[in-house]
Amino acid sequence: TYQLIQGYDFLHLYQNNGVKLQMGGSDQWGNITTGTELIRRKAQGTAFALTVPLITKADGSKFGKSESGENYWLDKKKTSPYKFYQFWLNATDTDAERFIKFYTFLPKEEIEALIEEHKTAPHERKLQKKLAEEVTVWVHGREEFEKAVKASEILFGRSTADDLVSLDEEIFLEIFDGVPQKELAKTDVLGINIIELLTEKSEFLKSKSEATRELKGNSISVNKEKVDDQYSAVESDLIDGKFLLLQKGKKNYFIVKAI
Structure with missing residues (x-):
């Protein structure tokens, strides 16, 4: 049915728009020549097909x-x-x-x-x-x-952290697509103790003891900058004025959106 519909489509374009050439990938050869044959029989006209080798990926599959x-x-x-x-x-x-x-x-x-x-x-x-x-x-x-x-x-x-902060919201969220997020008031983000942010506020880490251990192990970053002082307050610039990126290790991310 698909082949018949595509053939009739070519006939319609030939009769109503003067289209004489249909181009496509090599997998469309039969569909396109159905149209040229239909044009020859129904309209006593001449139309042409032009196909090119299908571009496939290394595994043989086509794009799409x-x-x-x-x-x-x-x-x-x-x-x-x-x-x-x-x-x-x-x-x-x-x-x-x-x-x-x-x-x-x-x-x-x-x-x-x-x-x-x-x-x-x-x-x-x-x-x-x-x-x-x-x-x-x-x-x-x-x-x-x-x-x-x-x-x-x-x-x-x-x-650098400066590169991160300079991102706009659209690109930032695309980069970290799928990373868990939590919305917090700005007063619960900036100026508070790092352990409090990591645990009670964001719930990124399960406990204060885990936060202390990870900070001492130099595993915690805020906006790509290492933090190792458990008594420090969060003073980082917000990404696009609203996001803070928390990180444990190399691949464990968490986004805080300050509203």
């Missing part, structure tokens, strides 16, 4: 919501520049080598040099970084690309 559960859009209202950048940055080595040829305008010689350089030090992910930069700048501009890079550095711990 049906495969991955999530689409990546050019419109930043549907896919933020940060997520868009992360998509290309997280490409496998095999995919990055193919995608940089498809989706950038870099000269062939530069691409070949990048591929060879990547092979000698794949852990540096230079190929993925260049791919992500080129495509993100092309689609969203240099400024949005630089914001995405800063956000990525914050997530992986290669940034």
Whole structure:
């Protein structure tokens, strides 16, 4: 039925809009040629099909919501520049080598040099970084690309507290998507004892003894800055004027929203 509907759609476009060419991935060849045949028989006309090899990922799967559960859009209202950048940055080595040829305008010689350089030090992910930069700048501009890079550095711990505080709410919440949150009055956040914030106020840690132990072990950070004094008061700047990021160890995060 799908094939028949797509064929009729082509016929309708041919008769009403003068459309003579339908383009698509190679998996659409049968659907498109159904349309060209229908146009020949019903309208005694001539129409054309043009397909290109389907772009697949290293595992053979194609892009699309049906495969991955999530689409990546050019419109930043549907896919933020940060997520868009992360998509290309997280490409496998095999995919990055193919995608940089498809989706950038870099000269062939530069691409070949990048591929060879990547092979000698794949852990540096230079190929993925260049791919992500080129495509993100092309689609969203240099400024949005630089914001995405800063956000990525914050997530992986290669940034300063000042970088974190300068983030806007949208990017901050995207970086720490899924991290538990609690709303507190500003008077219950700023100026109070760090142990009180970690336990009674936020309930991030279960007890004062746990908070004391983690502080002595240098495991606690507030807005990416280490705190080891159990008697200190919280004086950090709020992220975008409303958030405080608590952290235990490397991966255990908690967000306090001051209202």
